[in-house]
Amino acid sequence: MWTPDHGRAYQPVPYCPERLSAEESLARAAELRERMNERRTVRMFSADPVPEQAVLDAIAVASTAPSGAHQQPWTFALVEDPELRRRIREAAEEEERISYDGRLGEEWLSALRPLGTDSVKSHLTDAPYLIVVFQQRYFLADDGTTRKHYYGDESVGIAVGMLLTALHLAGLAALTHTPSPMRFLGELLERPRNEKAFAVIPVGYPADDCVVPDLRRKSLDQVLVRY
Numbered sequence: 001m002w003t004p005d006h007g008r009a010y011q012p013v014p015y016c017p018e019r020l021s022a023e024e025s026l027a028r029a030a031e032l033r034e035r036m037n038e039r040r041t042v043r044m045f046s047a048d049p050v051p052e053q054a055v056l057d058a059i060a061v062a063s064t065a066p067s068g069a070h071q072q073p074w075t076f077a078l079v080e081d082p083e084l085r086r087r088i089r090e091a092a093e094e095e096e097r098i099s100y101d102g103r104l105g106e107e108w109l110s111a112l113r114p115l116g117t118d119s120v121k122s123h124l125t126d127a128p129y130l131i132v133v134f135q136q137r138y139f140l141a142d143d144g145t146t147r148k149h150y151y152g153d154e155s156v157g158i159a160v161g162m163l164l165t166a167l168h169l170a171g172l173a174a175l176t177h178t179p180s181p182m183r184f185l186g187e188l189l190e191r192p193r194n195e196k197a198f199a200v201i202p203v204g205y206p207a208d209d210c211v212v213p214d215l216r217r218k219s220l221d222q223v224l225v226r227y
């Protein structure tokens, strides 16, 4: 079992990554910018299988994310079993029906309207994989002792961003799905008490007739302030 570093003495090791030329840096950055601008959240999946190793590699990429005090407070549950996906969909749709029938409130529903979403979550059974990301709210040892985790929300958010990036660059489509509340995910997957669901991410290829909402991203000028 992986054990946390709490209290271990500082042990520096050399770190000398290759320094790229400015030209190489610019070329890589420009290519990445273009490729990442092509990423879209997909809600209509093909049932076609995807290479499992590509999904495992993407999860491994996510797990290289920085985290508060290097506590790596994440668990990625990879769900392929169709019966389990069916049960997750059933439970998610039950919550989503309550949400869309009034729990969300008009302001939230208005924010969602341009996305065309509703309580039907067919992606949960159509996509060949679901990655359910759990945040470990605290470290829980086998003997039941616990340790506080720091900046868990931020750490898991960064890891999920890296996961989505890795999946996209591997040619796979994904959806960040956050049914609310999400407690049913921990119950169905029988996760330990220190873990709370953070997002469920269907992964696969877009359906042949896939469409996405016509959204515009903020330009660099609109998100950047310089001093």
Ligand SMILES: Cc1cc2nc3c(=O)[nH]c(=O)nc-3n(C[C@H](O)[C@H](O)[C@H](O)COP(=O)(O)O)c2cc1C
Residues within 6 Å of the ligand: 039, 040, 041, 042, 043, 115, 117, 175, 176, 177, 178, 179, 212, 215
């Ligand atoms: C934290 C978070 C939660 C989200 N939850 C949902 C969700 O529950 N259902 C859904 O259909 N999309 C969800 N999305 C996807 C967003 O709607 C989507 O990223 C946004 O509309 C921009 O579209 P794009 O990803 O294609 O650029 C979520 C995204 C994030 C980052």
